Amino acid sequence: MSSPAHVVIVGGGPGGYEAGLVAAQLGAEVTLVDSDGVGGSAVLTDCVPSKTLIATAELMTHAEGAAELGVQLTNDATASVRVDLGRVNARVKQLARDQSDDIARRLEKEGVRVLPGRGRLDGADAVVVAAADGGEERLAADAVLLATGAAPRITPEAQPDGERILTWEQVYDLDDLPEHLIVVGSGVTGAEFASAYLALGGEVTLVSSRDRVLPGEDADAARVLEEVLTRRGMHVLGRSRMQSVTRDGDVVTVALTDGRTVEGSHCILAVGSVPKTGGLGLETAGVDTDERGFVRVDRVSRTSARGVYAAGDCTGVLMLASVAAMQGRIAMWHFLGDAVSPLDLKKVSSNVFTAPEIATVGWSQQAVDRGEIQVNQVTLPLAGNARAKMQGVHDGFVKLFCRPGTGIVVGGVVVAPRASELIHPVSIAVAESMTADQLAQAFTVYPSISGSVAEAARRLHRV
Numbered sequence: 001m002s003s004p005a006h007v008v009i010v011g012g013g014p015g016g017y018e019a020g021l022v023a024a025q026l027g028a029e030v031t032l033v034d035s036d037g038v039g040g041s042a043v044l045t046d047c048v049p050s051k052t053l054i055a056t057a058e059l060m061t062h063a064e065g066a067a068e069l070g071v072q073l074t075n076d077a078t079a080s081v082r083v084d085l086g087r088v089n090a091r092v093k094q095l096a097r098d099q100s101d102d103i104a105r106r107l108e109k110e111g112v113r114v115l116p117g118r119g120r121l122d123g124a125d126a127v128v129v130a131a132a133d134g135g136e137e138r139l140a141a142d143a144v145l146l147a148t149g150a151a152p153r154i155t156p157e158a159q160p161d162g163e164r165i166l167t168w169e170q171v172y173d174l175d176d177l178p179e180h181l182i183v184v185g186s187g188v189t190g191a192e193f194a195s196a197y198l199a200l201g202g203e204v205t206l207v208s209s210r211d212r213v214l215p216g217e218d219a220d221a222a223r224v225l226e227e228v229l230t231r232r233g234m235h236v237l238g239r240s241r242m243q244s245v246t247r248d249g250d251v252v253t254v255a256l257t258d259g260r261t262v263e264g265s266h267c268i269l270a271v272g273s274v275p276k277t278g279g280l281g282l283e284t285a286g287v288d289t290d291e292r293g294f295v296r297v298d299r300v301s302r303t304s305a306r307g308v309y310a311a312g313d314c315t316g317v318l319m320l321a322s323v324a325a326m327q328g329r330i331a332m333w334h335f336l337g338d339a340v341s342p343l344d345l346k347k348v349s350s351n352v353f354t355a356p357e358i359a360t361v362g363w364s365q366q367a368v369d370r371g372e373i374q375v376n377q378v379t380l381p382l383a384g385n386a387r388a389k390m391q392g393v394h395d396g397f398v399k400l401f402c403r404p405g406t407g408i409v410v411g412g413v414v415v416a417p418r419a420s421e422l423i424h425p426v427s428i429a430v431a432e433s434m435t436a437d438q439l440a441q442a443f444t445v446y447p448s449i450s451g452s453v454a455e456a457a458r459r460l461h462r463v
Contacts, residue, residue: 004029005336008127008139009328010119010280011147013040014321015312017103017112019145019328024110026336031139032112033119033129039100041149041313042321045169048099050192052092053172054353056083057199058417061355064199064232068392083200086175093172115139121146121281124305128281143307143335146280146287146295147328150273150313158184158245164252164266165245168193171268177202178266182254184242185270186213188352191225193268195354198234205235205262207242207254214352218365220379220399221358221415228356228395237262245269275314292316299342301331309335317343320350346410349427351420356396359423362411362430363401375401375410380456382416387447393417398456400426400436407435407460416449425453436460 007023009016012034023030037044063081066073073081107114115137117129127144129137152167154160160167168189179202183194186208194206206213206229213229213236214222230236241257245267254262275294282289288296288304294316301309309331312324326343333340349361363373382388382396396416402409412426429439440457444450 005142006031006140007143007145007332007335008033008119008141009145009147010127011040011145011149011312011314012036012038012114013147013149013312013324014042015147015149015324015328016040016145017107017328018325019147019311019332020107020112021110022329022332023336024112026332026338028332028336030112032107032114033117033127033139034114035116035118036149037100038104038107038114039096040147041151041169042324043099043103044096045172047321048096049092049172050168050189050196051353052095053088054192054196056088057196058355060199060201065392081201083177085177085200088200089172089174118279120279121285121287121308124285124307141307143309143331144285145301145328145331146277146303146308146310146314147312147324148276148280148314150275150316150319152269153272153274154269155271157243158267158269158271160269161247164247164250166266166268168268168270174266178264179203180205180264180266182207182252182262182264182267183270184245184254184267185272186210186236187216187270187272188214190268190270192353193270194234195225195229198229198232199355203233203235203264205237205264207237207240207256207262209239209241211238213238214358217352217358218360218399218413220365220397221360221413224395224397224415225352225354225356225358229354242271273313273319275316277314290316297327299330299344300334300340301327301343302334307335318345318348318350320348322350323348347427347431349423351423353420356393356415356417357419359414359419360412361423361427362409364411365399365413368401373401373410374404376404376407376460377401378456378459380452380459382449382452385447385449385452387449387451388416390447391417391449393449398422398452400439400453400456400460402436402460407437408433409436409439409457412453414453418449422450422453425450 009032117131198204285305295310311327352358379399399413401411409429436457
């Protein structure tokens with residue numbers, strides 16, 4: 001009887017730990033080398049913490065609309081609700097630790113060895129682990145998975161100090177709500193933090209180098225979000241590129257390339273990510289990277305080196321925790337000979353956790369406008385939805401794309417509270433090549449906001 005394959009995974013984030021669970025399930029001997037804490041940045045400094053903070057912000061948004069629903073706050077004349085940011089952040093960090101511990105226990109239960117330390121390739125068939133105590137251990141491997149993630153991009157002109165000039169990983173040590181927060185960068189991360197801190201009660205200025213917020217998202221959805229944020233009091237500076245960020249005592253100044261300056265109490269830098277691929281020994285195994293340092297992979301997570309796979313943010317392939325996890329699973333299914341389907345980015349659903357949320361799946365409006373695919377489409381505002389009216393929801397829509405002739409659903413956008421939940425039926429339709437008629441004929445609860453998904457599908461009948 002042959003001995004089990006030995007898989008070494010470098011990195012304990014979603015790409016790494018999900019790969020470890022799959023490999024163990026398929027009978028491999030698995031060692032996961034982890035230097036930052038099980039769960040990686042997704043659990044400890046990014047997804048879990050930021051969405052926990054946003055959960056509090058979401059509650060504040062509901063409180064803001066209480067009067068419309070007939071709820072009267074009587075504590076004082078301003079009927080204000082205040083946030084204790086110190087307590088919020090304590091909860092954020094505790095939940096992150098708890099989630100990391102849960103994952104570690106699951107790995108242990110499934111027989112995955114977690115080895116603290118920093119791993120580097122020693123050729124394509126071994127990993128050398130540098131332990132915290134200075135020792136080293138060399139692990140022979142039948143397959144290696146690199147899942148080292150990415151880190152916030154830092155520029156020489158804007159150096160974080162961890163107190164008032166912050167990356168998105170450093171915001172959870174704040175005890176008090178910033179009086180005036182400047183967010184540099186209007187992509188997903190910047191928009192989410194700007195929206196959250198606005199809802200928490202702070203003054204927020206969002207500096208965007210492009211002509212609108214969320215330049216990579218559906219333009220109609222981004223337009224709705226920007227209108228809502230502006231109406232709630234956010235200062236959105238479009239076509240404004242940051243030149244430098246400096247601090248003088250309690251004042252942070254963001255200088256723009258057009259000569260203007262913006263002063264605030266704090267600044268969050270959200271200007272992209274860089275892969276954590278330095279010092280990995282990629283050259284010893286012949287692993288290729290692109291011009292930005294991201295590891296090149298194919299649709300089954302293979303690198304240019306035989307037996308070496310990569311998953312997650314270090315690959316630069318749709319930097320989402322769900323994609324990282326799927327890349328890791330696919331890598332192990334492929335290596336260990338299980339049934340596997342290559343990664344299909346046209347079936348990935350994603351969400352921007354702003355207020356309102358923006359969820360998307362499948363082909364985008366940008367691709368349609370560029371002529372990459374021919375579709376029939378419909379956009380249905382939520383303003384006519386009965387449940388939305390009951391909840392005081394005025395902004396948002398459901399947009400669906402289907403193929404002419406066949407009616408197969410190929411994409412969709414939902415802008416609404418909890419859009420991350422509402423996109424799921426559209427995601428199923430895209431993944432299973434369902435027609436708009438099939439989506440329309442599934443029962444929905446009345447009244448429900450999800451009813452608008454079915455209604456939008458009905459409007460695509462014979463379009």
